[in-house]
Amino acid sequence: MLYAIISEDVPNSLERRLAARPDHLARLEALRDEGRVVLAGPHPAIDADNPGDAGFSGSLVVAEFDSLEEANAWADADPYMIAGVYAKVIVKPFKKFCLDPNRRVWRVRPLFTEPVENSVQTRRTLCAKPELAPAASS
Numbered sequence: 001m002l003y004a005i006i007s008e009d010v011p012n013s014l015e016r017r018l019a020a021r022p023d024h025l026a027r028l029e030a031l032r033d034e035g036r037v038v039l040a041g042p043h044p045a046i047d048a049d050n051p052g053d054a055g056f057s058g059s060l061v062v063a064e065f066d067s068l069e070e071a072n073a074w075a076d077a078d079p080y081m082i083a084g085v086y087a088k089v090i091v092k093p094f095k096k097f098c099l100d101p102n103r104r105v106w107r108v109r110p111l112f113t114e115p116v117e118n119s120v121q122t123r124r125t126l127c128a129k130p131e132l133a134p135a136a137s138s
Contacts, residue, residue: 003071004094014055023079
């Protein structure tokens, strides 16, 4: 099952973050190499891709674990947690919204601009892998 690991940094965490970053990334890369990471990344403290000295306010990891207990144990062993970067970590089950089968990005706009008959089935069709999409009825 997927779990979201939502972490909030302590104030002025940048120096600690930078010191623990290589070990933190090594763990994420190992999880990625096992095919278990859906997405991961930091939350910049300001509205910028590179926040510079402003640093980060937290992190998000969405990954597959066998249980909530396993996800919590993984989060507890994070080098950022050990280094005191995180003030708070929440781990909870996560349900992934469907991807557009033709692009590798999340839908950020509504699927429909006007009412669609049987919209649940239509959404399932749009979200299914092309080879799994139900055939159109005539």
